[in-house]
Amino acid sequence: MAKAQDLIFLSTQLRPIDEAQKVRDVILKGAPKTSYVVDEPSPFTVRMKAEVEANKHTISLVGALHGELQPLLPMGALEPIDDVAASLKDRGIPAGLMDLGKLGTGKQMYIPWMQATYVMVVNKKALPFLPAGADVNALTYQQLAEWGKTMNEKTGQRRLGFPAGPKGLFARFLQGNLYPSYTASMVTEFRSAEAETMWNDFKAVWAQSNPNSTSYDFMQEPLMAGEVLVAWDHIARVKDALQQAPNDYLVVAPPAGPKGRSYMPVIAGLAIAKGAPDRKGAAELIMHLTKPETQLITASEVGFFPVVNATLPANLSPGVKLLAEGVAKTQTAKDAVVALLPVGLGDKGGEFNKVYVDTFQRIVLRNEPVRATLDAQADVMRSIMAATKAPCWAPDKASEGACPVK
């Protein structure tokens, strides 16, 4: 149980019991005395809001994804931490990541904590069915569809898989991988001709995807069950499969479209709650968690990778090593395009995701006409951008004022 005098570190990351225990026993070793408390994203937001509204503060340090920290800003739950940022200048956190931590303000609102991305996991059983001339490390979406088709014909089942279930991260696939690979954009070119081509291509991919995809939350389960042979997901959500049978799988970069091989880095950040009972302790904890040693321990224990300049040790467990290689392949692909997590959407992040998922649902699942659907959904997107006044983020070109939807 949390003791009253301990610093409370509330996190939406590393929630499963064994991961949380690793945080307590290994990662936080040598840090100021801390109660590590985890919560799901939605109750997390509610709790932060409640503390602000009741003006009764128990939480000092907050650890959450970029997109989960963002809604805390408008509700006034975050404390600017430029002083902390200044004291860890020598850690080598890339400037781009530090900028994300400003959440569109002039001040540092969070410090990058750890990073991950989305990759494709390939069961080696699928390799014989690769289309002629295709390189598994440099696939295109058309080749993925073709591959799925051959697997379907040869194994009698649709073996591609996407986490499009209620808790799956499918919206990130559409925003971070699919859209920018075809349009070099996430928002501005939402209803472009390229987007139309993209949806038609993706329909062919979906036609070879396991029909249970709309129920998958974590792809490691259908991968381990052998239901799916090729899957896209967040590295933390395929880790169990890779650790259980590292010899059975490859981790490769997601497919490319005409505009490149887009990927979306995921950033978890550490923020100090406004009115934190122990601001000093929280700042010390941030220093501890961003030490290169701690970052390496974090990578090998839980499979989230360093944000600081640190070389991964050679003795990583085989599963984590596969992930590290997969992430490296994704980030260093010749045609790599970086798509950033949405910035400046405040509490509209959920509705932003909904635009993509609704579009998918209408075009792919309900077979509505592509052009008309894109036009209608672009209106919804426009109203979100207008309401939040969020300027464009990569890969869209910087904008004056709200990011336009052409």
Add this chain to the structure above:
Amino acid sequence: MPTSRWLPYLLIAPASVFLAVFFAVPLVQTIVLSFDGGTAGFFGNYQRMLGDLNFNVSLRNTFMLVLTVVPLQMMLAIGMGLMLQKMQRGRDVVLWIWTIPLGVSDLAAGLVWLAILQNTGYLNTFLFHLGVIDGPTAWLNSETPVTLFIAVAVAEIWRSTAVVLVIIVAGLQLIPKEFGEAAEIFGASPWQKLTRVTLPMLKPSLQSALILRTVLAFEVFAAVYAIGGRNIPVLVGEAYVWQRDNQNYSVAAAYAVLIMVISLAATAVYLRLLREKPEARA
């Protein structure tokens, strides 16, 4: 004595205060929230709800589930209750077994049925051994809406028929034996006895059971969510998604208000249809 006049009010005060604080206040807050449309105006949230691509589907699914599940449950419960009444021995044991699902949470019940019906579940294993199917067959995804609907309906019937059964059994016990015996003496067939004596005497229990089950059925969610995820959207599920995923509490509140209005309307209909005319009781 003045105290005796106030005593009843004093005794109901804790319950009333409790309900007012934990029910009426959030209710009013929800209604206020649902009309707080920001720039979109007074009915903005309702417009968004009505315009959402899942609204019609979830409304249709919810009504279809209620209209399928509740009548089947009523028939099953009446049948089971009548059979229990005829039992001489072991009646308590059977009643006890039949009411086990009462003790299972709806989410757990959903997960039980998921374990049975999923690709690698018990049903497929059984069918595979019988040679009916030659591998894992999917029953619960968006491409198999019919089997998905049946699965959810079966789970709901399994889970919540016991509530109806308990009410019906209690009602049956209140019917004096003499009525049935009198009907027999006048030569009534078993069917006539059921429709002319038992069911009319059971009306108050049927009314309570119907209201309770229908209101709960409109709130169906956890079992559906466990079995079908969002492949079979229902109203409460949409409220949950708007609140949790889309983080728009106002549209979620609009859904909540809609569900409340539907439940109240259903209750009013039952109260009217099954009303006991005062003279009929004399």
